[in-house]
Amino acid sequence: MADNVIAIYLRLSCEDTDINSKDESNSITNQRNLIMEYIKSDAVLSTYTVREYIDDGISGTRFDREAFEEMMTQVKEGNIQVIITKDYSRLGRDYLEVGRYLEFVFPVLKVRYISVNDNYDSNNFTGATGGMEVAVKNVINMMYSRDASKKVRSARTTLAKAGKFIGPQAPYGYKRSESDKQKLVIDEEPAQVVRLIFEMAIEGKKYKQIARYLNANNIDTRVQYKERHGKKWNHPRNYEIKQWSASAVMNILFNEIYTGTIIYGKTACNAQTGYKSKKMNPDSWIIVENCHEPIVSKQTFEEAHKVINKTTCNRTKKQGSYKKAIIICGCCGKGLANSYGYYKCSCNYDPSKYNCRNVRMKTEEFEAGVMQYIKTTAAGMLEHLQAYKRQRSSCVELQKEIDKLQQMKSKAETQKFQLYDDYTKGIVQRDIMISERTRLTEHIGEIEIELHELESKIQLEQCIDKAGEEETIELLSKMETFDLDLIRQVVKRITMYDDGNIQFEWNVDDFIQVK
Structure with a gap:
């Protein structure tokens, strides 16, 4: 364990306007440069070891960010003595949660916190965190985030009505056009897999059977394909096991984007669960056809659904009631299902390689x-x-x-x-x-x-x-x-x-x- 370690925390929201680099935005670079100049100018801090934690494209209204959680784990273990951010808003835009960290968490964990642009250093305060000035700035940050969210939603709605693709990641089988980042073009290698999935569905194969076939033939999942081509993959859950599952197959079969149609507004942010979402009424959806070249025809799409004999993805829970799973499989990292009197992992991975099927226990026990x-x-x-x-x-x-x-x-x-x-x-x-x-x-x-x-x-x-x-x-x-x-x-x-x-x-x- 290093005696003196500084964690510089860099964050950029997907709602920020300067995301234009392939790997990380210029804003992240600017934050890093600002903080490093601050460290170099301080005689004491310049002798510390510097570690970097980045959450690029993650909203500041939520605190379940991967890099942030990793940093806090190191703080709790005593491996970090100082945390530095460009300003309070990089730490977060929920003023209550930011205040809790400044007044409650950081002092108890005995970690020094510095916000460069706000001229705040916890070492310069005794049992306090900057008083009213800090509170007001945190409230302003939260109000800014809410206002920015409204403007972003409005802009995204306008783009969606124009038939533009506004998703954070191109769907499996597509990539963004070099000339127009909001237009999809076919990525032939994974597109062949998408066509295969529809063909097998038309032949009467079930979701699990299709998933088994793809895994048995070592066909890359979406994550594996992107990683193999050196592309960054931001996902809230980074599962250790990356294999095709029945739900992944089902999601492809029910995604009309493969017919050239873009549908926007199926879900909306659920304030009750924060980062989770709720399903919206189909009457409010924005549907635009012929936005890009289809991978499968509408006829193929409809034939597959006739065989599947299922036109909607039925849910057993009410809208907005979904919450992040906290009961997790120790083999694959996915949430356990509670069904038929057992908590169990429902993933259909190769039992010769993974023991997900053995992750089960009676509900009562x-x-x-x-x-x-x-x-x-x-x-x-x-x-x-x-x-x-x-x-x-x-x-x-x-x-x-x-x-x-x-x-x-x-x-x-x-x-x-x-x-x-x-x-x-x-x-x-x-x-x-x-x-x-x-x-x-x-x-x-x-x-x-x-x-x-x-x-x-x-x-x-x-x-x-x-x-x-x-x-x-x-x-x-x-x-x-x-x-x-x-x-x-x-x-x-x-x-x-x-x-x-x-x-x-x-x-x-x-x-x-x-x-």
Whole structure:
């Protein structure tokens, strides 16, 4: 582990206007240059090791960004001491969540945070994060994000009505035209696979049978094809196993873009679940035909659907109720299904290579085990937290001690300066000056250590006073029925492995473990 490490965090939203580079935008480059110049200009920071974390094309209103989560994991493990961003908005545009990190998470994890353009350095504040100025800037960032989203949606709607392709990634079988990035042209190699899938469907093959055939013949998936051609792939879930699945085959068979038709507005952002979406009424869809060269004819598309005997992708849940899976397969990383009395992985991978089929457990057994573990853990945390709160000092008392130490430090620094001034005037001899300055320097160092301990303690006290987690922990400790919505508030991921072992990954705060 490096002793001194700086994490520079760079983020660009898909709604920003300067995404024009193949690998990363000029905005990312500008952020990097600005931060590196800042680091070089600081005598202390310039000696640190620099690590870079980039989320390119990810909205600042969500905090489940891959690079951001990786960085926070390293912070929690003590591998990062400083985080630097260009400004607050690069950290995020949700003012409540940004405030929580500045006031709650970063201080408890003892990481220094610097926002270059905002002239903010957490080392220059005692138990605070810049006050009203920071809060106002965070609110403005959130309002900007909402306004930008409305403008982007309006512009995208206009482009969609004109028959332009506005998706972030070209569909499997297509690529963007070199002359017009909003027009699709056929990419022949994967297009042959798309035609094969439709042909097999017309022959009566089921989704799983088609997926098995593609996997058995080592045909690249969309991700594998892009990676083989050196293209960047941004996806919220980077599965370790990349193979064809029944759902991937179904998505191709039901995508009318392969007939030359573009449909926009099938889904919309769901405010309740943030990054998830809800299905929209077909009457509100924007449908434009003959936008690009089709890979399959409308006749082929319709014939395949007649054999499939399914004209819509039926859903069992209400619109807007979908949430990110937190019960995960330990073999492939995909969400487990709860059906027919079992939690199990429904992926149809080659059993000679992958053990997804062995990732299964009776629903009652799994939920009872998870509940027991969470209840026991939550009860222990609650008891520990309450015991600490009974023993702790008040913030007022701690602040009095801090003020007293700061006065002592100021007095010692004044004496140190006066001593050198007396030496230059010939009032004090050199050896006495050196001896006294050494003593005062050691004394100031001792005061700073004590100040740091008290400031950390008062930050922790403030965190505990604000912590809404205590109520959640209490509910979890008394949980009688398996409540996944309650569990997901504090559990990031529950992974089930093929040997029956279950692993828990808590959310970023880890309940703010007080020791």
